[in-house]
Amino acid sequence: MAEIGDAASLCYSFTVGKSRSGPWWHKVQGQLNEETFLSYNSSNNNYQVIGVRGNRLNATKICDKQVDTLKDGVDLFKEQVVHMKRENKTFREPLFLQARLCCWHEADGHFNGSWDFGLNGHKMIHVDSSTGEWTEVDPGSRWMKEMWEKNKDLTNFLSRISQEDCRAWLKEMIMSLLEEKLEPTASTTTTPHVDQPLSLAIKPNISVPLIILRCSLLLWSLGRILDNEG
Structure with missing residues (x-):
């Protein structure tokens, strides 16, 4: 487990999909320093705090704020799958879209963020949120890149959540963990010094x-x- 002082990366993995006869489904996981602390899926349409790190976070204070934005992301990515199926008739169900958001602090303190997208397990596009540059990972992803770059609702959401929301969440979680770590030290100062030298x-x-x-x-x-x- 990474030390709290090293907690400098936050990632969210989205997966949304639909089979021909089944309903839409989705799954979202949050990871702090590659350690999962949050899971949100279509089975109960609510989030769960996972693992030691998740239990150490203030779920009510922090995770509630995140889930509303994560739900917006799920809905937006569903729209993109529907639009892609309409524009590209070669797609066959089941079809699922994967998106991974990461934000982190470099060694020099510089903040950065990125998005990675895939279709049915194939990596398609990488987006550098700091520069706004879109990179085709798969040779056949040009159509997807061109279509998404023109979607202002999508590009604005990707930029906002990676540069603003993710940054604020990362800062808040680090502060919460640091406060939790300092609590035992602070409590010892209030105990009577019975056996002092x-x-x-x-x-x-x-x-x-x-x-x-x-x-x-x-x-x-x-x-x-x-x-x-x-």
């Missing part, structure tokens, strides 16, 4: 005469200053 136990008593001595010297010095001014 002698050298530590007598320090408060030694400080009292030192404070009195310092105050006396300060008053003496102030008196000398006032005498000289007089």
